[in-house]
Amino acid sequence: MLVNQLRSEVNKILENARTGKLIGASLDAKVYLHAENPDTVSKLKELASATNDADALHRLFITSQVEILPSLSEETTSGVSYAGKFSDPRTGEIWIGVTRADGMKCERCWVYTKDVGSFGDHPTLCSRCHGVIDLQPQASPAAAAVA
Incomplete structure (x- = not known):
């Protein structure tokens, strides 16, 4: 998977959310991802739940949370005001959405x-x-x- 290219696209959407005053820093954000390609979905889920905390997707994106969506229904995307797409022949199209992160901010790590x-x-x-x-x-x- 082309994680660095995906990260670049996520960063563009995070910057739009920052410019729109939804978030201040990237750690204020939750990233949603959706892919149709089963291999891509599997790899995204593997990265999102990495047991090595440094390799988890939210750490690679420098955000508080990442959620892999099973579908792009109106219900799952209704609260997402900043979105975009990443496309590559190997991964297919990946929909990216950004909202404010859930929960409260940790005083020590800011997640x-x-x-x-x-x-x-x-x-x-x-x-x-x-x-x-x-x-x-x-x-x-x-x-x-x-x-």
Whole structure:
């Protein structure tokens, strides 16, 4: 799949959404993708749910979320005000839509997720950042006194 070319098209639509004041930064956005080609759909779904977080589509697009749509019905696209298409002989046509991301913004990574606010000890963090913070070694009182 031509991820870099697809990313360029996504960036154009993100820029239109930014110019139209829908989003400020790309992390404010959710990207929707739809393809008719079954191989392309399979690859998009694989990339969207990559277990290596760095390779997930939302990380490659530098957005908060990516959703692969099964169809382009009026119901699925009614809230999408910025859209475009990417076309290549190998992938077929891919419809791209952009909306504001769902959820709240994580104070640490700035990604919007629905789980921000669900941790009592760190209510402004997403689950990914909460896990990182929980792994940080705590300074002992003796070490703090020396510093």
